Amino acid sequence: MSEIIGVDPNRAQAYLNRGNTFARLGDFEAGLGDYGRVIALEPKQFEGWYNRGSARVAVGQYDEAIADLTEAIRLKPNVGYAYCSRGLSYLRKAERAKALADFEKGLSLWVDMPLCYYGRGEIHLADGKHQDAIDDFSRGIKSKPTAESLTQRAAAYETIGEIQKALKDYRSALSLQPRLKTAEAGIARLTQSRQN
Template sequence: MQGLICLVCGLMLWLGLQVSPADAMTNEAYLRGDRLTREAVQAAKKGDLFTAEKIWSDLIDEFPGNPALWSNRGNTRASMNNFDEALADLNEAVRLAPDEVDPYFNRGAILEQKQQFKAAIDDYDKAIELDPNEAIAYHNRGNAYGSLGNWSQAVKDYKKATELDPRFAWAAESYALALYQNGDIEKGIQRMKSVVRKYPLFADARVGLTAMLWGNKQFGEAESNWVSANGLDKRYKDLDWIRNIRRFPPTVADNLDSFLHLN
């Protein structure tokens, strides 16, 4: 499953987190830092990651004891696929703010991208310990357990994520996929159908449902869902992307492989 890296979560850290005495600032410096933080977040949202990274770096030079800045630069670098540099930034954020949740699940997502799944689980465990109601941490831990082949635990984590946040579409979809992979075929399909009904333009769920239905020999319905999904995102024809980047569960990926080779 895909890890979730939050590019904007550090904004609240900048506004509310205590920094080291060496980084004590005047009101003018605080307001300027707040303004630049917002500019960096907006740049990242627009896809201008180079500008965002530069703003974070400039702010880190001025306020090296503020963990939000390290966390946000790490997230930005992860979005640029600079995972080693991103990990170094998140390590510093965790060192500076060991009792904050965000750096742990952001670092966990980067560790997932580096396929260090056991280390990622350790970070998600810590995030859940600090905030047992953090749905993203449960979801991402489910991703890591799934990548290690522990689908029973993945089912539990995804289920918990959906209970904590019923509007978390990715968690609802991941739960359905994991149920299917874990052998609960009918329940997985029914869950995925519910996701598609609620989010009809959710391409990932449409493709997942296509593969699940095809594997269950519901060929006509599988074809129908593929027609709806194929126009939304062309990446789903790339099986290497499906298996190694998107990381569909193996049974679902195999079913999709079978479907695509017959179509």
Template structure:
């Protein structure tokens, strides 16, 4: 599966909520440009967003949130060198800002710098351990370099904090399968279906469950094992 979208900064942060309340005059010039840039970014207007973030940073060169979104905008435009420079600057200015580390990790991952990506995602997870996305990013990056046991550990953490996220559950099951832990994979998928029967992707997950059960049966048959007894009525 692909890299998950980076969450857009919440409106409640950094004075941004005041714009929504009609008090834009109380924002600094940097905050005003930042707010406009975020709106452009959310609308997929990345070139327009870059202009706004550049103006925000011209007004306040240490505005690390603007640097983060500048980096994200460059990443969406596949300007990876510019994205990396902006996000490395953001991390240097705000070393405890988890979103900056996570965003930088995504740039590293897209450019194939997987060791650096894992370092960045791990740092983000250490700063905000209850954010499932950061553990998920560690997990899928570990899978990229075939560190399957470590990937499973990270994806378990992600699943713990987001038990209803189908992407996380599916990726955890896939990691178990790569480790030939088919029963664990089956348990993850069946638990998800019981937990979220109305999810849009339940039909897809049920198809995976059927295929996985068939694989387990085939493995048993190949090993000369008797099939399990049918469940009691």
């Protein structure tokens, strides 16, 4: 892609592709630069705004992510995953009402959005709505299990006394991310309480 950019530095798709490669490799800063170039070359391209917004979420630039994702939504208002990413930014900024509205909108547009389920589940968990949290985490996990979502569902199970299910989730989280402190602590806590 860099070779294509060298030959034709005004080719937005080449910057988009290279930015996506950087993002997949975890080099979000480099990806941000390429996405910015896409936007400069083709400001009406949804993918440039969406991808830059998503990269900004990954690096914790939530205000900037919200601005980018809002522009992406303006360009294509019927793309559910853009709402889910923006909702995550709102959630990380503790703007829960806006986050929940975006998660609901994203799910109304596309029912299989793990990120929206995880975000909404996180809100339910914080609100003490443990069964609603379990239901949302379960729907997300069915599509795309993550160590974090498994530990959050385990915490909800633990709170309502479903110890075997909590242990199973903590162990599954460790299989995805060995040495995950929250999962290790959960297993230690539950096995110790069963021995007492």
